[in-house]
Amino acid sequence: MNFHQPHLMSAALLGGAVFLSSAVLADDGLGDYRSRFDPLPHLPPIPADNSLTDEKVELGKMLFFEPRISTSGVISCATCHNPALGWSDRIPRATGHQGQIGERNTPTVLNAGFLDAQFWDGREPDLEGQALGPIEAAVEMAMDLESALSRLDGFDIYQEHFAGAFPEDDDPVNEDNLAQALASFQRTLNTPNSPFDRYLRGDMNALDTQEKDGMVAFVDNGCIACHRGPNLSDSQFHAIQVPGSTDVGRYDVTGEEADKYRFRTPTLRNVAVTYPYMNNGATETLEEAVAIMGQEMLGQEFEEEKIDNIVAFLHTLTGEMPDFEVPALP
Amino acid sequence: MNFHQPHLMSAALLGGAVFLSSAVLADDGLGDYRSRFDPLPHLPPIPADNSLTDEKVELGKMLFFEPRISTSGVISCATCHNPALGWSDRIPRATGHQGQIGERNTPTVLNAGFLDAQFWDGREPDLEGQALGPIEAAVEMAMDLESALSRLDGFDIYQEHFAGAFPEDDDPVNEDNLAQALASFQRTLNTPNSPFDRYLRGDMNALDTQEKDGMVAFVDNGCIACHRGPNLSDSQFHAIQVPGSTDVGRYDVTGEEADKYRFRTPTLRNVAVTYPYMNNGATETLEEAVAIMGQEMLGQEFEEEKIDNIVAFLHTLTGEMPDFEVPALP
Numbered sequence: 001m002n003f004h005q006p007h008l009m010s011a012a013l014l015g016g017a018v019f020l021s022s023a024v025l026a027d028d029g030l031g032d033y034r035s036r037f038d039p040l041p042h043l044p045p046i047p048a049d050n051s052l053t054d055e056k057v058e059l060g061k062m063l064f065f066e067p068r069i070s071t072s073g074v075i076s077c078a079t080c081h082n083p084a085l086g087w088s089d090r091i092p093r094a095t096g097h098q099g100q101i102g103e104r105n106t107p108t109v110l111n112a113g114f115l116d117a118q119f120w121d122g123r124e125p126d127l128e129g130q131a132l133g134p135i136e137a138a139v140e141m142a143m144d145l146e147s148a149l150s151r152l153d154g155f156d157i158y159q160e161h162f163a164g165a166f167p168e169d170d171d172p173v174n175e176d177n178l179a180q181a182l183a184s185f186q187r188t189l190n191t192p193n194s195p196f197d198r199y200l201r202g203d204m205n206a207l208d209t210q211e212k213d214g215m216v217a218f219v220d221n222g223c224i225a226c227h228r229g230p231n232l233s234d235s236q237f238h239a240i241q242v243p244g245s246t247d248v249g250r251y252d253v254t255g256e257e258a259d260k261y262r263f264r265t266p267t268l269r270n271v272a273v274t275y276p277y278m279n280n281g282a283t284e285t286l287e288e289a290v291a292i293m294g295q296e297m298l299g300q301e302f303e304e305e306k307i308d309n310i311v312a313f314l315h316t317l318t319g320e321m322p323d324f325e326v327p328a329l330p
Numbered sequence: 331m332n333f334h335q336p337h338l339m340s341a342a343l344l345g346g347a348v349f350l351s352s353a354v355l356a357d358d359g360l361g362d363y364r365s366r367f368d369p370l371p372h373l374p375p376i377p378a379d380n381s382l383t384d385e386k387v388e389l390g391k392m393l394f395f396e397p398r399i400s401t402s403g404v405i406s407c408a409t410c411h412n413p414a415l416g417w418s419d420r421i422p423r424a425t426g427h428q429g430q431i432g433e434r435n436t437p438t439v440l441n442a443g444f445l446d447a448q449f450w451d452g453r454e455p456d457l458e459g460q461a462l463g464p465i466e467a468a469v470e471m472a473m474d475l476e477s478a479l480s481r482l483d484g485f486d487i488y489q490e491h492f493a494g495a496f497p498e499d500d501d502p503v504n505e506d507n508l509a510q511a512l513a514s515f516q517r518t519l520n521t522p523n524s525p526f527d528r529y530l531r532g533d534m535n536a537l538d539t540q541e542k543d544g545m546v547a548f549v550d551n552g553c554i555a556c557h558r559g560p561n562l563s564d565s566q567f568h569a570i571q572v573p574g575s576t577d578v579g580r581y582d583v584t585g586e587e588a589d590k591y592r593f594r595t596p597t598l599r600n601v602a603v604t605y606p607y608m609n610n611g612a613t614e615t616l617e618e619a620v621a622i623m624g625q626e627m628l629g630q631e632f633e634e635e636k637i638d639n640i641v642a643f644l645h646t647l648t649g650e651m652p653d654f655e656v657p658a659l660p
Contacts, residue, residue: 065414072429073421079404084395084659091403099402099428273658326656328603329414 044113060185092281105281191319214313374443390515422611435611521649544643
């Protein structure tokens with residue numbers, strides 16, 4: 001405790017609204033816990049065959065907000081991955097073409113580039129593979145890709161942007177480039193500098209006591225076994241049947257009995273702003289979600305205090321939302 | 331012609347990318363034409379019983395982007411009045427709840443505060459009256475207002491914002507305030523400083539020769555009779571049956587035979603970015619639209635050059651799009 005130690009005081013003052021309730025902590029003795037986690041980088045890994053360029057990101061942003069690549073002309077990626085709603089939709093299950101309701105809750109695209117398996121059932125390994133699925137899905141945008149590309153090709157501005165983003169292609173308005181551009185934009189949708197990231201990087205006051213107790217419980221009770229790495233997901237598949245769900249999950253992809261009811265671990269980044277929860281979106285609050293995960297995955301009945309602490313910790317995973325402007329479409 | 335006149339040269343240089351094709355014009359001799367028009371103010375008239383405050387605008391912005399005041403939970407005002415698409419939707423007819431297609435083309439909300447009659451049939455006089463219609467319309471958001479208000483009331487943040495915007499109300503989450511907040515936000519969605527506005531304010535080079543020829547044709551051929559005032563609409567009702575339309579228009583509102591097929595004059599502000607055109611959205615290009623208006627409203631077959639000039643003029647009516655950030659919703 002060095003309350004009057006000059007350099008700590010000045011650091012606190014320079015840091016702005018630091019609340020000196022009792023002391024500026026040089027260390028809180030939880031280093032072993034912190035070492036189990038990784039702060040979120042500003043960018044996820046970039047694949048060698050899809051370099052991240054400004055031109056692709058700008059085109060990808062336009063495409064992400066483009067409703068005319070849906071059959072109705074009013075549904076875009078941003079309809080369900082709504083930037084006003086944590087880049088998700090905050091309804092239980094995705095609602096798409098002609099109001100059809102899908103089987104699963106919309107995952108946020110925030111930090112999705114840090115996942116090694118996309119969709120709840122991991123049927124695609126990367127964002128390039130993921131990007132075209134919702135355009136074609138009958139319950140989402142319900143558009144065949146040829147028609148989508150033909151609509152885009154009808155606009156000079158898209159022709160120019162595709163050519164600028166993929167200058168080596170003779171015929172750049174194609175499926176692969178549509179996927180690459182969308183994936184590139186999504187790789188910029190990350191949320192660094194959450195309170196927890198600031199804590200991991202050395203700001204001992206970025207978390208309060210309850211939040212730290214939650215972190216300790218998160219580690220000690222084994223949540224971290226699956227929710228690990230920078231995006232707090234192992235990108236692996238684990239069997240779970242949450243209340244109300246009969247969804248067989250990864251079994252749909254592999255047809256293997258062992259994969260029945262397995263789902264890819266969802267990220268916990270920004271989990272406080274991406275409710276409701278679980279593959280069927282039937283769980284409304286983090287308190288319920290934590291209790292269910294304790295029962296289903298860890299075989300434990302968490303007492304209320306533990307739940308409250310873990311929920312407090314989960315709230316510290318909300319980072320800085322991406323800074324972007326709605327593009328002007330042609 | 332004062333090509334070498336020092337102060338004009340320096341003004342041109344200071345003004346940036348001014349193209350000195352032949353001369354910097356002190357006056358182009360078209361003052362009589364300019365005097366027929368009004369530049370767009372930054373704000374429309376504000377009604378005495380709904381003062382424009384930051385709190386109402388901020389709340390109105392949240393509500394405008396809020397899909398949970400629709401039955402499906404995915405349709406907001408911004409779905410059809412999409413900021414990426416000129417605050418309209420760029421499809422022929424509005425598409426709403428469960429993919430239902432309405433009868434009419436979505437009007438832009440840009441500069442709507444300058445209109446004295448709202449909707450194509452003018453069934454509401456002002457934005458307060460207009461705001462709740464699409465929430466309730468079965469083919470749009472399909473939500474009863476009581477349920478919409480109840481959903482909003484379920485969020486602490488909305489309770490706080492309503493209380494902050496309407497501090498004198500004991501029970502501020504109500505229909506009137508929902509309408510007032512939405513109307514307030516919409517009154518900020520204006521597009522001043524179009525090339526034509528800069529021209530009207532004295533920048534003789536803001537329009538080129540063809541665009542000025544178009545302005546002259548617009549006046550001389552009588553387009554200005556209905557498309558007048560700052561928003562280039564008289565807010566009056568005129569009978570027109572555009573190709574493919576059987577819509578009786580204002581007759582639906584008044585039941586008077588004389589009102590059959592009458593529609594409120596649409597604004598021409600930003601008309602280049604708010605295609606397609608006409609009450610049924612069946613007209614895709616400005617060239618077609620100008621030709622149809624010549625035939626239907628003025629009894630003239632415009633020659634191609636006149637059409638091209640008027641279209642060039644209409645392009646000068648695209649102003650600066652509103653600067654806004656997508657709100658973070660609870």
